Amino acid sequence: MIELKTIEKTYGSGDTATPVLKGISFRIQAGEYVALMGASGTGKSTLMNIVGCLDKPTGGQYQLDGADAGTLDDNALSHLRNQKIGFVFQQFHLLERTTALKNVMLPLIYSEPYPEDAEQRAEKALTAVGLNDRMYYRPGELSGGQQQRVAIARALITNPQIILADEPTGNLDSKSGLEILAIFKRLHRDGHTIIIVTHNEEVAEHADRVIVLKDGKIEQDRRVAQPRDAEKEVDERIGREDAE
């Protein structure tokens, strides 16, 4: 599904050239749940953006679904992002001046053909993240956790195979963060490929594979023997709160 061969990324050129990625190779199969870890500034976001076809590597080869991303033009990459990839960002990136529903529908504007049932699909996506009673709220009227759930609903609206999340819980308290992780767990169960960038060990424990970056290289690539189950933890937490 995702295959990187000696991917390199260097920002700037000449004297100011700063190599960030220095030969990264890995494969991710469809349906995997991968955590991309590393200290701040090690190039996690950079790598993620390359995987998401938002950015181009300065060296190496990247194959997505058997297609060499380096050979695709801008329009083809846009189409790919629209159809195959759903992004979730640390800062949510919602349009402030419109409703949750319209935010979720945004990717459909760029889908051909525009689905007749766009609105129903957006309602369904919002319901799936537990926001059925917040559809007509603007981002400013929602909590951080709710905003991130709107962003997830948006990432899901075109039903992409891959979900890329860059520090999705970075701006959230632990409870909201756990709820987000529970949604990812369910999406993983439904067959989505999930790559989540984090520098937080606890967050990474929810994935079934962890790739650790250091100094522009892969330091570690390991399976997680027993991934944590956020869905279960949320249920337990609710149970505990009810008991109190």
Next chain:
Amino acid sequence: MKLSRNLALSCEILAAQKLRTLLSVTGIVVGVGAVVLIVSAGRGAEKKILDRIRDMGTNLIVVNAGQTRIIAGRQRQIATVTTLKADDAEAIARQCPSVALAAPAISKKLATRYESENANTNVVGMTPEGFHVRNIAIASGRSFDPEENRAQRRVAILGPTVVENLFDGADPTGLRIRIGRVPFEVVGVTAPKGMDANGVDQDDLIIVPLGTAMRRLFNVTHIQTIYVQARSAELLNTGEKEIRELLRQRHRLRDKPDDFTIQNQATLVDTERETTRSMTFLISSVAGISLVVGGIGILAVMLISVRERTGEIGLRRAVGARRSDIRTQFLLESGLLAAVGGLVGVLGGVGAALAVSMLGYWETVISWPAALIGFAFSVFVGIVFGIYPAIRAAALEPIEALRAE
């Protein structure tokens, strides 16, 4: 890209910034409003002038003795020419098939007096047909008949301005006035006509029988003008040709130039219309330039918008927008802004034109074509000035744009 959906979203985003949206389109609003107002005022002026030309008479052809030239807005004879005679008028009426009536006339400014009141007035000698051809109605009293004309009676019909000047507005019928040294009896007063196309008061005149004027007042055997009524508006040009041929023949001109000048209402209308139109065009072009300046307002606001919405652009690219989609979006947004401005401008211009007309400052005729062109032009201006910001927006790299927020 689903245009309609995206446009609806753009509307929502722009509407959320009312003040800025308003400021950005002010230039366009003023420009379009001014164009609509000016053209409507111009059309009002045109209508007024055309109405006056029509007031001069129905299907009118005017023959003047000698070559004339427009001096200070009035048609003037360059030199006194004595070749035009009352017989010519009769011949025109009889021999030109396109002509219904022909009324010879001569006029001159003379001192007139009633008791101690004096006035310098345009005294017109003409035949009774002249009233009909020149659309002069009698408001009170009577006109004179052909018999009085032939007998060179000293009867006079006054214009309302003369009544005002000599009689302070009192009814002058039956009273005696002096024109030059000759005593006349006032038998009637004409209905007011107002100003002619050149702004000359048409009510400041005294009409007397042609024969009386020629013999007793001016002591001449020639006339100055023949007012001709063509049988229909379509025959104006034909009538003019017939008259020219007949007069050249009667005056035995052979290879000499005309010793008369002919004008017909149709060409007069055309000339006047052209004059006011070119005037209107000139002024509204200036207003049009202000519209272009309005486009710069849109340019500025769109550039700010692109800067401010860099994050939005990045996000749209991330969820699948192509460069062309971003370009189209920003072009449409600036077009949309300009369209809103254009619409408000049209409404404002029409409103102002109606107000000016209703308050009695200036007669206006709303020009819907100007409104439409003004609107279309403002949308065009919006799109043209939106091109650069749109290109800048589309050129942003998705990842740079996302990071900007």
